[in-house]
Amino acid sequence: MNPMNSTSKSTDSQTAIHPAWGAVFAMAMGVFSLVTAEFLPASLLTPMAIGLHMSEGLAGQAVTTTAAVALVTSLLISAATKGIDRKYVLLAFSLLLVVANLFVALANGFTAVLIGRVLLGVALGGFWTMAAATTMRLVPEDKVPRALSIIFSGVSVATIAAAPMGSYFGNLFGWRSVFFAASALGAVTFVAQLLTLPSLPAKGSAGLKTIIDVLRRPAVGIAMVATILVFTGHFIFFTYMRAALEQAAGVGVNTLSAILLGFGVANFFGTALAGRVLEHRLRLMLIAMPALMAVLAALLALFGSSSVLDFVLVALWGMAFGGVPVAWSTWVTRAVPDEAESAGGLIVAAIQLAISLGAAFGGVMFDLNGANGIFSSSAVILLLAMLLIMYSVPAKAPAQGAKAQSFH
Numbered sequence: 499m500n501p502m503n504s505t506s507k508s509t510d511s512q513t514a515i516h517p518a519w520g521a522v523f524a525m526a527m528g529v530f531s532l533v534t535a536e537f538l539p540a541s542l543l544t545p546m547a548i549g550l551h552m553s554e555g556l557a558g559q560a561v562t563t564t565a566a567v568a569l570v571t572s573l574l575i576s577a578a579t580k581g582i583d584r585k586y587v588l589l590a591f592s593l594l595l596v597v598a599n600l601f602v603a604l605a606n607g608f609t610a611v612l613i614g615r616v617l618l619g620v621a622l623g624g625f626w627t628m629a630a631a632t633t634m635r636l637v638p639e640d641k642v643p644r645a646l647s648i649i650f651s652g653v654s655v656a657t658i659a660a661a662p663m664g665s666y667f668g669n670l671f672g673w674r675s676v677f678f679a680a681s682a683l684g685a686v687t688f689v690a691q692l693l694t695l696p697s698l699p700a701k702g703s704a705g706l707k708t709i710i711d712v713l714r715r716p717a718v719g720i721a722m723v724a725t726i727l728v729f730t731g732h733f734i735f736f737t738y739m740r741a742a743l744e745q746a747a748g749v750g751v752n753t754l755s756a757i758l759l760g761f762g763v764a765n766f767f768g769t770a771l772a773g774r775v776l777e778h779r780l781r782l783m784l785i786a787m788p789a790l791m792a793v794l795a796a797l798l799a800l801f802g803s804s805s806v807l808d809f810v811l812v813a814l815w816g817m818a819f820g821g822v823p824v825a826w827s828t829w830v831t832r833a834v835p836d837e838a839e840s841a842g843g844l845i846v847a848a849i850q851l852a853i854s855l856g857a858a859f860g861g862v863m864f865d866l867n868g869a870n871g872i873f874s875s876s877a878v879i880l881l882l883a884m885l886l887i888m889y890s891v892p893a894k895a896p897a898q899g900a901k902a903q904s905f906h
Contacts, residue, residue, distance in 0.1 A: 517637040517638060521636050521691075521694040521695045521696065522636055522637065522645045522648050522649065523690075524690040524691040524693075525629065525633070526649045526651060527687045527690055528588070528591070528595075528652070528687050529625070529650065530652035530655055530656050531595055531652075531683050532618070533622075533657070534660040534664075534683070535595060535598065535599055535684070536622060537656060537657070537664070538660060538664045538677065539615075542673040542676060543557050545668055545672070549672075550607060550608065550611065556608060557611070560602075560611050560612070563615045563619065564615045564616075564622065566619065567618075568620075568622045568623030568846070568850060569623065569846075569847055569851070571619060571620050571623030571627070572623040572624075572627045572844075573844075575627050575843065576628075576708070576709075577708070579700070580700060582700055583697055583699055583700065584635075584698035584699075585696065587624070587628065588625065588695060589691055589692060591621040591624050592687050592688040592691055594618070595618065595621045595681075595684035595688075596681050596685050598614045598615070598621065599614065599678070600677075600681050601613050601614030602614040602615070602677045603674045603677035603678045603681060604674075623846060626842070627839060627843040627846050628839055628842060630646065630827040630830050630831050630842045630845075631839040632698060634831040635698055640777060641777075643773050643774070643780070643828045644773040644777065645773070646824045646827050646828055647769050647770055647776075647821075647824045650823050650827075651769050651770060653769070653823070654765045654820065657762050658763065658766065701836075708837055709840050712840045713844060717833065717890070718844075720886065720890045721891050723886065724784075724887050724891055725845060725848045725852070726848045726851060726852045727788075727852075727880070727883035727886065728787075728788050728822060728826075728852075729822070729849050729852030729856070730859070731788065731876045731879035731880035732791065732819055732876075733855075733857060734860035734863070734872060734875055734876040734879065735815070735856075735873070737856055737860050737861075738861070738864050738872045739872075740754060741872075742802070742864070742869035742872045742873065743757065743802070743805075743808055743812075743869070746803055746870075746873075747802060747805045747808050749805050749808070756809065757808060757813075760812060760813040760816070761812050762816065763813075763816075764813040764816035765816035765817065765819060765820040766820065767817060769821065769823075770820075772820060772824045775821070776825055776828050780825065780828055780829065780832070781892070783821055784826075784829065784891065785884055785888050788880040788881075789884045790814070790818045791815055791880045792881045795877035796873070796874075797811055798812075799870050799874050802873065823849075826845055827845065829891075830845055859875065860872055860875070860876075
């Protein structure tokens with residue numbers, strides 16, 4: 499089937515009549531390639547620092563730079579690419595991924611690494627911003643959650659594979675070869691997207707003012723606050739999970755590796771499962787996922803001294819969190835179908851802010867009260883998120899200017 503025949507402009511949201519699953523899987527390849535590139539410095543920090551004659555602390559700023567640029571890009575990219583066919587914008591992000599990894603692979607100092615990671619941040623923030631809006635134009639409305647779960651599964655696979663594979667092959671062939679391989683992966687992704695993505699003419703107003711207008715719509719601002727709370731609660735736990743488990747249960751490296759692997763595998767299955775459940779139970783899932791994570795955090799605070807129980811609870815956490823990005827991206831496609839790109843940018847910015855808040859607040863709590871501080875504060879914030887969603891976030895935001903909210 500020609501992917502160009504897979505979409506139609508029969509509705510304002512330009513949803514597809516027939517699903518373009520090939521394009522969806524090409525988008526998933528893009529996510530996998532981007533997240534893999536994002537994670538690589540963490541597994542190659544020491545050899546990179548030695549090879550470039552810099553401290554590990556300075557080399558680590560490559561990760562911080564990418565996140566900061568991704569946050570800014572998520573808010574500006576829709577306006578900056580206004581009027582350009584989204585197919586070519588997405589292809590440009592994949593091309594940036596290739597170039598970004600080449601800059602790092604060929605770097606002879608920190609400046610080249612920094613340029614590469616800035617380019618990666620632009621690609622990462624831009625791609626995530628447009629992911630939900632693009633997906634709702636590739637498949638019929640009732641298939642959007644399933645398509646998003648396929649795309650987000652790229653994150654889960656990268657989470658499982660990127661760090662261990664980067665470390666292993668970096669040790670065998672050198673850290674530069676790993677970034678060359680990541681660049682080659684980006685090139686394959688570019689070709690896959692070139693062959694499968696249909697033409698996606700720009701839609702919506704996409705101006706800088708649009709982001710503020712979207713944020714002021716009924717329920718959208720509250721939803722962004724809820725998103726920040728859910729992801730902050732998660733990243734308090736996730737950022738300090740190793741330190742907390744080492745303190746609470748005295749786990750060693752092998753046990754910790756098994757727990758992290760369990761988290762990643764469960765996260766993959768949770769993402770896949772969420773796609774089907776969210777097609778009919780979006781609001782229930784928005785409430786249930788932070789509620790389950792809050793319960794798991796409380797159980798870790800109470801019984802975290804058992805490494806076996808820790809493995810089970812962390813795996814369940816991974817499964818529960820697997821559906822969170824899919825759920826909020828699905829909510830965007832239903833709540834703001836006419837400006838899904840701008841709303842997607844807000845979601846990406848909210849998540850990047852939550853990563854920073856979770857890391858900062860979690861660090862304070864760990865210093866004050868150790869592992870229990872991490873588990874307890876995560877549980878409280880996730881509980882607040884659940885209550886806010888339950889009482890203030892509808893399954894679908896009312897039309898602009900409407901006062902009533904549907905909580906079905």
